[in-house]
Amino acid sequence: MKVSCLVANFRILLLLRRLFVACIFFYFLFSGFFVEAKCVFVFPRGVADGDTVFLSNGLHLRLALVDAPEINYEGGLSQYYAKKSKNFLWHLIKHRQLCLRNLTKDRFGRLLAQAYLEDGKWINFLLIRKGYAFYFPHKGEFNKILLRAQRLAMQEEVGFWKRILSLPAAAQVFLGNKKSRRFHTLECKFGRKISSRHRRIFSSLYEAFYFGYAPARCCTIWPLE
Ligand SMILES: [Zn+2]
Secondary structure, rough: HHHHHHHHHHHHHHHHHHHHHHHHHHHHHOOOOHHOOEEEEOOEEEEEEOOOOEEEOOOOOEEEEEEOOOOOOOOOOOOOHHHHHHHHHHHHHHHOOEEEEEEOOOOOEEEEEEEEOOOOOOHHHHHHHOOOOOEEEEEEHHHHHHHHHHHHHHHHHHHHHHHHOOHHHHHHEEEEEEEOOOOEEOHHHHOOOOOOOOOOEEEOHHHHOOOOOEEEEHOOOOOOO
C-alpha cells in the first residue's frame, strides 16, 4: 500500500514538473509574440537632423539612445558631420513605413522609440554602427547592444570617428559624471562641480566614449563646419 502511494505521489510530481516546463515554454513563446506585436507604424515626412524625424501625423520622433551632430548648433553653424548624418537618415527612411517599438514620450512631447524598417533594418543601431551618431545612455533596453555597436564603429574609425578621435583636444583628460553618464572637459565649471563620489576620470576622448559616456552640451569639443 505504501509503495503504491509513493508511486502515485511520484507520478503527480512528474506531471507537475511537466506542467511547469510547459508553462515556462509557452510564457517565452507568447511573451516574444506580444513584444513582436507591439509595433506602431508611422510615416516620415522629413528629418531635422540625424536623430529626429518629422512624422506625417505631425509628431516628432526622437530616435532613442542615439545622438547625432546638430544642424545649426545653437543657431549658428552645424556641427561636424551633421549634414551627412541627416542625409544618411533621410535616404534610409524616406517613403518607407517605420515600425516603432519601446515607444515613450520625452519631456518635450516628442515620441522616443527604437525604429525599424519593414525589412527589419534597425535604424538606431545603423546610425551608431556606421558612425553617423553616438550612443546616448538612458534607461531602458538596448543600451548594451548599442554601446557595443559604437565600440566597433570607433575601432574601425567609420563615419565621424576618424576625425573626432584624432582631434588634438581628444587627447586630454575628461571628467565623467557616473550619475548622468555625461562627460565634461577639465576646464568646464560644471565638470569641476561633480562630487568625488560621482566623478570618473577619463584619460582621453576615446576612453569616455568607449565606456558609454556622452558629451555634455556645456563644453563639447565637437567641431563646427
Ligand atoms: Zn561641461
